[in-house]
Amino acid sequence: EAGVVQSPRYKIIEKKQPVAFWCNPISGHNTLYWYLQNLGQGPELLIRYENEEAVDDSQLPKDRFSAERLKGVDSTLKIQPAELGDSAVYLCASSMGQGGWHNEQFFGPGTRLTVL
């Protein structure tokens, strides 16, 4: 079974440029998460989707970050414009859905963003 797929794996951009990251969750997983991982830190949740609905976006900096999950499958996270401080790894994860004792989150390999 394929895991969570993210692309690109690496991205280098100039500050003030836009950038987008793509995530394809595990088939059948209704819940999708975007996390931000700064160097030397643990991941922090940016946004969580249940199907198409963003149910927790309280940590998403909405002035420059946006996300969408059309049709409740793939998701895109966008930054416009990027700032130097956005350099980090952006992780996508998915899980089967709410409830249950074995609702593990599965993580993709991440996209490493460098803003110059």
Place this chain on the structure above:
Amino acid sequence: GDSVTQMEGPVTLSEEAFLTINCTYTATGYPSLFWYVQYPGEGLQLLLKATKADDKGSNKGFEATYRKETTSFHLEKGSVQVSDSAVYFCALSESQGGSEKLVFGKGTKLTVNP
């Protein structure tokens, strides 16, 4: 809010040494607790978990016991191998299964030398 504190790294051990990585948490309710591992160049993988007090999670020789009285979830392994070299993250979730957000510690980098 909820938080996780784990021991500062990096940790360097010789093969077959005993490993302990300390983790304590602060939560308003009764969280589920997790250890994730990140091998070089790979994504985070769930190593083990415990969903209620006194539960012991175990996998690949690693163990951790949910201690509510000390709000701790320390990771242990009796004999580490070179292949255990990775970054280990302690995490909690207020939901029973972890379907809501995970709150992570900063991670502890482990290097095991032959």
